[in-house]
Every structure is written in structure tokens, then in C-alpha cells.
Amino acid sequence: MREIVSFWCQDCGLDQDLEAYPFANKWEARCKGCGRSLWRLRKEIENDPYYRKSEKLRIQRKMMKKDLLQPGESGFKTLYPETVRQLEQAEENFEKKQKEDRERRDRLYKKYHHDINRREVLKKAINNAELWT
Numbered sequence: 001m002r003e004i005v006s007f008w009c010q011d012c013g014l015d016q017d018l019e020a021y022p023f024a025n026k027w028e029a030r031c032k033g034c035g036r037s038l039w040r041l042r043k044e045i046e047n048d049p050y051y052r053k054s055e056k057l058r059i060q061r062k063m064m065k066k067d068l069l070q071p072g073e074s075g076f077k078t079l080y081p082e083t084v085r086q087l088e089q090a091e092e093n094f095e096k097k098q099k100e101d102r103e104r105r106d107r108l109y110k111k112y113h114h115d116i117n118r119r120e121v122l123k124k125a126i127n128n129a130e131l132w133t
């Protein structure tokens, strides 16, 4: 039985809804752009590359994510605005600190890495500070 199925053609970069034919565990159809044979898995959606490759789905996912991040859009944010603000602040601070630590470490290492005595001391100090990864 034929069905309308969404396909993505990698060659054309084209999302398209096509009349598809079931064949074994797949849906098959021909690309409107290049005529190439396209397929989708009918059951194992976790192995269907369409979900990873389709531009349309990628954009939809992005928009859903963006919506959730908008003030008032997500239930959590509406109910706990202060908590959300704190979480965001904490994450921002953490990222900032990590970046600063990394930069400081790189600066120190660059400065002293040619000096073997200092280098060992430095490495130890950095290890102790758990900044050396």
C-alpha cells in the first residue's frame, strides 16, 4: 500500500513528501530533484538516518529548543523564574571560570615550559589545583 512519506535527499539537499512504496523493511521513493532512489526504515526509527539528516527536522528541533528558552514559554520558567535565573547565572559563571582557568594555565605553561625546574613545580601546582587535564 502506498503512503506519503517524508524523505531527505542528500545529493539535492531537498526535503520532500513523496508517495512511497513499502519494500521489505523500507519505504522507497524517487527523489523529485535527481531521480535517485530514496529510502526510509519503516520500523527501526532509531536507525533511520532521515532523522539525523533532514534539514526540515533539524530546523524544527532548533525552533522547539529556542521556544523552550524563551521567557514565559516553558512551564518551569514561568513557575520558577528566580531558580532559572540562578541556574543560568551559575552556568555562565562556571563557564567563565573554566575559561579563565584554562587561559591562566596556558599562560603559565607557555611562560615556564622551557625551564625544567619551574616546569615540574608548575605541573605539580596545576595538578593540585585540578586544572591540568
Ligand SMILES: [Zn+2]
Pocket: 009, 010, 011, 012, 013, 014, 031, 032, 033, 034, 035, 036
Ligand atoms: Zn535528489
